[in-house]
Each structure stands twice: as C-alpha cells, then as structure tokens.
Amino acid sequence: MARVGLTVDRLARAGAELADEVGFEHVTVSELARRFDVKVASLYSHLKNSRDLKTRIALLALEELADRAADALAGRAGKDALIALANVYRDYARAHPGRYAAAQFRLDPETAAASAGVKHAQMTRAILRGYNLTEPDQTHAVRLLGSVFHGYVTLEMGGGFSHSAPDSEETWSRTMDALDALLRSWPAPSTTTG
Amino acid sequence: MARVGLTVDRLARAGAELADEVGFEHVTVSELARRFDVKVASLYSHLKNSRDLKTRIALLALEELADRAADALAGRAGKDALIALANVYRDYARAHPGRYAAAQFRLDPETAAASAGVKHAQMTRAILRGYNLTEPDQTHAVRLLGSVFHGYVTLEMGGGFSHSAPDSEETWSRTMDALDALLRSWPAPSTTTG
C-alpha cells in the first residue's frame, strides 16, 4: 500500500514519454499503470478517463512547443525568424514524434481556447511583422504557414519524402526560401476567383 | 447459418462508410461485424486482423482519391489544374473525413509502393508541367504542394481556421493564388543556406 506518489502531472509526463516510444495512438491507461507499477484502477483517482490522459499529454506538448518557439523567436526577425520557427516544429516532431502527434489531438473548444495552442498562431503572426502584410492577408499567410509547417512535418515523418532523390533536408531549405519569397511579394487576389 | 456473402471488398467498403461516420480511429472489427449482423469471429475468415482491415480501407481511399484527381486533371493545365487538384483533396476530406484519415494511415513500404499513393505524386508532378521547373526543383515543388494540400486540409478539418475573421474559403482561394505565383517565379536557392 506504500503510495507511489502519482499526480496528474507525473502521469502526463510519463504519458508523453510513452507516446514517444510507442506512438500517441497506442498510449494506454493500462500501460501507464504498468510503468508506475500500480493497478490500472488507481489511475482513475487522477484521470477522468483515457481521453483525459490524452488531453493532458496534448496540452503538455503544446506548451513545450510554445516554449521552444518563443525561445527560437527571441531576437530574430524576417527570414531568420521564419526559419527558426519552422525548425522548432520540425525538430520537435523528429525528437518527440509521439508528443507531436499529441499536439494534433482534437481538443474540445474550451480546452483548446485555454491551451498554449493560441500562442502558436500569435507567434506565427509575429513573424509576419518582418514582412509587409496588412490584415486580411496576414491571417491568410498565418494559415498558409501553419499548413506548410504541419503538412511538411507530417509527410516527412510518415516517410513520404524518404524514397526519391533530393534529400528532405534540401527540400526543407528550399521551402524556407520559397516561403520567404512568397511573403516578400504576397500576391493580390486573382480577379477571376475572388 | 444462411451465408451473408461477406467478401474483403464489401468489408472494406463498409469499413470506409463506418470510418466516415465514427472516425477512422474508431473503426472496429466488432462494429463492422455488427453491421453485417454476423459474429465477430466470422470476419477473421476474410481479414487477417484489425490492421488488415484498416489497410484495406486506406487502399480504398487512396484509390478513390486518385481516380478523382485523375478526372479533375483531365484537360486542365497551369493554375486551373492546380486548383482542380487541390480541390479534390479538400472536397474529399470534407465529404469523407474518415476515408481521408484512412488515406493517411501508415502502410508498410511494400504495400505503399503497390498502392495508388504513388499516382498522387505523379499527378502533382503533372501539374508542374504547366510551370517551368527543372528537375531538382520539381521535386521540391511536389513536396511543397503536397505539404500545403495536406496541411491545410488537416488543419481546416480540425477546426483550426473556423474561429477568426476571414473565412476559410477566402484563405483557400488566396492560397491557390500564392502557390501559383510561387511556381511561376520559383526562387533560386539562397546563397547563405545552400
């Protein structure tokens, strides 16, 4: 009966490590209990249910990611800042694939609103200060950057870029060049479409 | 004992429908059996295991998506083709979220190589014929387009763009403008980085 000293925070941290080892989708309350050498039911004093666990891991990952992003952005502007932020996501995903997947976990709206997730959009927006974009375009650009960062990282992790010739490192650097060029001369809306 | 007439194809199709209803991650062999009014064990005459089921749903989705992409691309070139292909992914994801998620399912290398997945890269490459890109750059561009399509669709489906002001429809159209502009004047590699 000696108490192990479980807390939601320790569970979330251990859950994050577990996610990195076995993949976020295979994180299980049972396995977590096993790692603490404790019976499964005991975790239910700390967690509402297994979704609660996943949510906490997601929040942890979002927080870690936001911290790193803030560090990376400090003192940088323009393309330098763009590259730094992009690398934060990519490096994090490679070092912590389970946590990165967790950060993508669909949170309910209130939880999401209170999460570090909102900081990410703000930091992406901060990058755009170095470029000359005014309001509606700024939001479009934030969304595009988010799409590229997330899309690239996801496809790369999934092995999508590992087969063919130019290595992913080079594509990544060229993608940064492309985004920088694009933001510098952001095109006006085409008349045919909008 | 009357035979229901199960086949792997029917199971995969029903699995795809189930995925659209409950989400790909909640597709379960048990639920599928229930829908055919058959005992769970019976499905194991047709499926190796639950991963097998998910693989078949993924292959089905990749195929459907490739067919639609091929149709959309027929007779189009340049920006027109770019928009058509991008819309195929987005529309498919919205109409069939479970199938779209299935298409992202990580297949083992041999299965992936034999899947319709390879056609997708080819079709994206086909779009670039309308732009003037030569070999290493063409691959970089294919990867960038893939990243944007997938990233945008994923974030949009996850509700990431539903809160703030300019609606997602507008951002989408501006994203198409941006990609077209980018492909038209694809930047040379920056000297500092590569």
Next chain:
DNA sequence: CAATTTGCCTAACACTTTTAGGAAAATGTA
C-alpha cells in the same frame, strides 16, 4: 490524537481482438 481526506487496492462488468475447432452451405468431380 481524532477526524477527514486522499491514494491505492480488489472485484466486477462491458467491450475488443484473436485463435481453435465444428457444422452447414457451396462448389467441384466422377
């Protein structure tokens, strides 16, 4: 030190996955 709260336990139930072995239906063959 007594009272209360908290943390972990056992027990139990529901559900999913998967294997083994049987019986009836479908199919092929003489």
Next chain:
DNA sequence: TACATTTTCCTAAAAGTGTTAGGCAAATTG
C-alpha cells in the same frame, strides 16, 4: 446424382483495455 473438398459462418474461450464501485490504510488537518 452422389460424394469429397473447400469456404463461410458459428460457438467457445482466452487475453487485453476501459471504467465503476466500494474498501482500507496512509497522509493531512484541526
């Protein structure tokens, strides 16, 4: 048509996960 084989579905059962209920001992509080 009659018989042999294969296929499809079944029952039974084991193992794993999620979750709730209720209990007892440890920690905390007054």
